[in-house]
Amino acid sequence: SKISVVHCFYFRGGAELLFDGVKKHQVTLPCQPEPWDIRNLLKWIKENLLKERPELFMQGESVRPGILVLINEADWELMGELDYKLQDQDNVLFISTLHGG
Amino acid sequence: DRPSARSHPRTCMKCGQGTAALVIRVGDPFCRGCFREYFVHKFRAMLGKNRVIFPGEKVLLAVSGGPASSAMVRQVQEGLSREAAKRLRFVPGLVYVEEGAVRRQSPEQREQTLAQMETLLQATGFPYHMIHLEEALELPPSILQPGPERSGPSSPSYKEAVDSFIQQQRQDGDSGTSLPGHGTQDTPAGPSATPCLPDAAQTQELLRSFEAAGTATAREELLQMLRTHLIVQTARDRGYAKVMTGESLTRVAVKLLTNLSLGRGAFLAVDTGFTDQRHGDVMVVRPMRDYTAKEIAFYNHFFGVPTVIVPPLFTKRREKPSIHQLVERFLLGLQEEFPSTISTVYRTGEKLSPEPAKASSESQRCLLCLCGLDIDGGEWGGHWG
Numbered sequence: 001s002k003i004s005v006v007h008c009f010y011f012r013g014g015a016e017l018l019f020d021g022v023k024k025h026q027v028t029l030p031c032q033p034e035p036w037d038i039r040n041l042l043k044w045i046k047e048n049l050l051k052e053r054p055e056l057f058m059q060g061e062s063v064r065p066g067i068l069v070l071i072n073e074a075d076w077e078l079m080g081e082l083d084y085k086l087q088d089q090d091n092v093l094f095i096s097t098l099h100g101g
Numbered sequence: 102d103r104p105s106a107r108s109h110p111r112t113c114m115k116c117g118q119g120t121a122a123l124v125i126r127v128g129d130p131f132c133r134g135c136f137r138e139y140f141v142h143k144f145r146a147m148l149g150k151n152r153v154i155f156p157g158e159k160v161l162l163a164v165s166g167g168p169a170s171s172a173m174v175r176q177v178q179e180g181l182s183r184e185a186a187k188r189l190r191f192v193p194g195l196v197y198v199e200e201g202a203v204r205r206q207s208p209e210q211r212e213q214t215l216a217q218m219e220t221l222l223q224a225t226g227f228p229y230h231m232i233h234l235e236e237a238l239e240l241p242p243s244i245l246q247p248g249p250e251r252s253g254p255s256s257p258s259y260k261e262a263v264d265s266f267i268q269q270q271r272q273d274g275d276s277g278t279s280l281p282g283h284g285t286q287d288t289p290a291g292p293s294a295t296p297c298l299p300d301a302a303q304t305q306e307l308l309r310s311f312e313a314a315g316t317a318t319a320r321e322e323l324l325q326m327l328r329t330h331l332i333v334q335t336a337r338d339r340g341y342a343k344v345m346t347g348e349s350l351t352r353v354a355v356k357l358l359t360n361l362s363l364g365r366g367a368f369l370a371v372d373t374g375f376t377d378q379r380h381g382d383v384m385v386v387r388p389m390r391d392y393t394a395k396e397i398a399f400y401n402h403f404f405g406v407p408t409v410i411v412p413p414l415f416t417k418r419r420e421k422p423s424i425h426q427l428v429e430r431f432l433l434g435l436q437e438e439f440p441s442t443i444s445t446v447y448r449t450g451e452k453l454s455p456e457p458a459k460a461s462s463e464s465q466r467c468l469l470c471l472c473g474l475d476i477d478g479g480e481w482g483g484h485w486g
Contacts, residue, residue, distance in 0.1 A: 012402070013168065013398060013408075013410065014410045016410075017410075017412065059434075065430075065433035065434050065436060065437050066394070066429070066433045068395060068398055068399070070399075070402070073122065073403075074120075074121070074122050074123070075121075075122065075123035075124050075399070077123075077124040078111055078121055078122075078123070078124060078130060093402070095398045095402065097168070097351070097394035097395065097397075097398050098429065098433075099352075099413070099425075099426075099429060
């Protein structure tokens with residue numbers, strides 16, 4: 001479909017420090033032929049939202065160990081992690097459990 | 102490379118009905134309701150199993166604003182409010198150490214953090230104490246020695262204490278452990294209610310000490326030591342014989358391997374165990390050590406536990422990471438591929454028990470960490486000549 005989808009991304013637990021301290025981001029992802037799964041979403045976040053030190057948020061194609069991901073208030077481990085396909089209005093929350101640095 | 106995406110059934114394994122909200126341990130999906138019960142039960146079981154908190158006694162909760170200590174405060178609140186039979190029966194106070202000076206916060210940011218923390222502490226209704234890390238510069242030398250232990254033939258066993266508490270309650274007509282009506286700022290009276298920042302000179306002196314620490318590792322250790330000393334001194338000054346700190350399972354596992362790397366292998370039990378009695382008259386208790394960082398983060402999110410996040414300890418440009426950071430990265434990274442890593446480290450640590458105190462005089466204790474000097478070598482001593 002050619003309709004863009006709107007999402008809210010939240011960053012907590014210190015993760016927000018990597019995004020200018022902004023905890024909530026409301027985003028319209030651009031249309032593209034590839035599906036918007038979490039894998040592609042992370043690439044997009046790295047290029048468009050992450051303000052500093054990408055290695056503190058990401059490792060390889062996934063989030064850095066210690067960063068929790070919730071999709072619509074549920075553990076992403078229940079949803080297929082990186083393979084989960086974003087639906088319209090889905091929100092994704094990233095909580096850092098790391099102790100700084 | 103991550104292993105292939107984990108995907109678990111979406112029904113709670115405990116009640117078989119609720120929609121699973123998170124995966125606990127290795128592959129156990131729980132719904133929100135069952136998770137809450139699991140979380141709350143674990144706290145009570147931890148205290149019940151270990152039986153070191155006597156009913157009616159004052160316990161100082163060390164709060165950092167971080168997720169684990171905030172979850173700990175919530176568990177204490179939950180526990181105190183339960184119906185009489187299962188109610189927790191101690192008298193909590195809170196202590197917060199403001200560390201903005203060494204976390205590169207401006208005075209305005211420090212005041213903002215203090216204001217947020219004060220709101221949080223006040224909302225609990227417990228007496229609270231807010232102190233600055235700079236106050237470590239004024240600690241008495243007595244902090245470098247254990248205080249006199251209270252145990253002796255006259256002090257009751259846990260069971261005796263519980264029995265006498267219940268008897269007393271019956272006599273009093275069970276008015277219950279009453280909480281103060283609202284949070285009380287438990288410091289000497291001053292003109293303003295909000296704690297103000299320390300002298301710039303004191304902040305400078307503190308920063309000098311931290312800058313003098315040659316490595317990020319040493320700096321981290323210095324921070325932990327000063328914080329502990331301040332908390333123990335507060336406990337002593339205010340008549341608390343017990344302190345609760347919020348180290349999570351994840352943090353305990355990291356601390357275990359970090360301390361091993363730092364040459365503190367002999368003291369792993371006291372550094373990471375449930376109880377830490379090195380200070381003598383003040384016992385430190387770690388009731389959150391059975392909770393993973395993930396469980397705590399989910400609990401706080403689902404049930405609205407407030408936290409105040411502060412920046413990390415400052416680092417110098419081009420400085421190598423601390424051993425603490427490296428160990429954390431190592432363990433969390435390994436955990437991705439091998440999801441039992443952290444719990445295995447933790448359970449190995451559980452098997453360690455503290456050596457009975459051998460130090461018969463002060464000269465045999467480390468001044469800074471109060472542990473007995475490990476000069477004996479134990480049974481291996483003879484082998485190394």
